[in-house]
Amino acid sequence: MIVSFLLIVPVTLCAPEKHHKKAQTYEVEENHNVTVEWCFSSRVDVSVASLKIHCLLTPELKVFYHLDQSVKEPQHQQFSGRVHCDVDALGAGRVRLHLSRARTEDSGQYLCRMSTGFGRKVNEFWLNVTAAADRLKPVLPPPQPSGRHRIFLCLCLVLPVAAVVVLVSRLCCSSDSP
Ligand SMILES: *[C@@H]1O[C@H](CO)[C@@H](O)[C@H](O)[C@H]1NC(C)=O
Numbered sequence: 001m002i003v004s005f006l007l008i009v010p011v012t013l014c015a016p017e018k019h020h021k022k023a024q025t026y027e028v029e030e031n032h033n034v035t036v037e038w039c040f041s042s043r044v045d046v047s048v049a050s051l052k053i054h055c056l057l058t059p060e061l062k063v064f065y066h067l068d069q070s071v072k073e074p075q076h077q078q079f080s081g082r083v084h085c086d087v088d089a090l091g092a093g094r095v096r097l098h099l100s101r102a103r104t105e106d107s108g109q110y111l112c113r114m115s116t117g118f119g120r121k122v123n124e125f126w127l128n129v130t131a132a133a134d135r136l137k138p139v140l141p142p143p144q145p146s147g148r149h150r151i152f153l154c155l156c157l158v159l160p161v162a163a164v165v166v167l168v169s170r171l172c173c174s175s176d177s178p
């Protein structure tokens with residue numbers, strides 16, 4: 001009884017879904033962090049070295065995350081420096097990716113292909129990044145030119161005009177004179 005209980009526990013903790021369930025949707029406000037997570041293996045002895053993960057944002061097929069010791073594939077610059085994979089979770093059969101400072105253009109459908117020594121798996125999820133609510137943004141008054149700035153602005157406008165007037169009048173005078 002106890003033995004069977006112990007045997008069942010790791011499987012129930014991380015059982016890849018047998019049936020195709022509805023793709024998970026993650027909602028996040030822009031500039032916030034979001035963690036996407038799914039289970040790809042019920043094994044607790046996953047070799048991270050032989051693991052391959054390839055995640056794309058569709059339909060443009062931008063590389064969101066790529067893990068493959070044999071093939072280097074550059075991550076799309078949109079995600080550069082913003083995706084962090086939890087390696088400890090990988091060893092326990094879970095993919096856990098942290099995306100920081102979410103942008104509205106990160107929204108869309110993501111497809112991830114995984115390959116372990118034991119088989120392949122595809123996972124799909126949606127990310128919905130909502131624009132930061134306008135009401136939360138501080139409403140700043142338009143900058144008012146201070147007195148000193150106004151004088152500076154006046155000088156900037158008046159001096160060149162005055163210089164041109166002086167120059168033109170001098171030129172006129174010199175051409176008039178015999
Ligand atoms: C978001 O993630 C970044 C980098 O992982 C971290 O420095 C920052 O503290 C996180 N922000 C929040 C609100 O959790």
Ligand SMILES: *[C@@H]1O[C@H](CO)[C@@H](O)[C@H](O)[C@H]1NC(C)=O
Pocket residue numbers: 025126128130
């Ligand atoms: C994304 O969020 C917005 C606002 O909450 C909602 O109207 C829209 O239906 C969501 N889209 C998806 C694909 O979940």
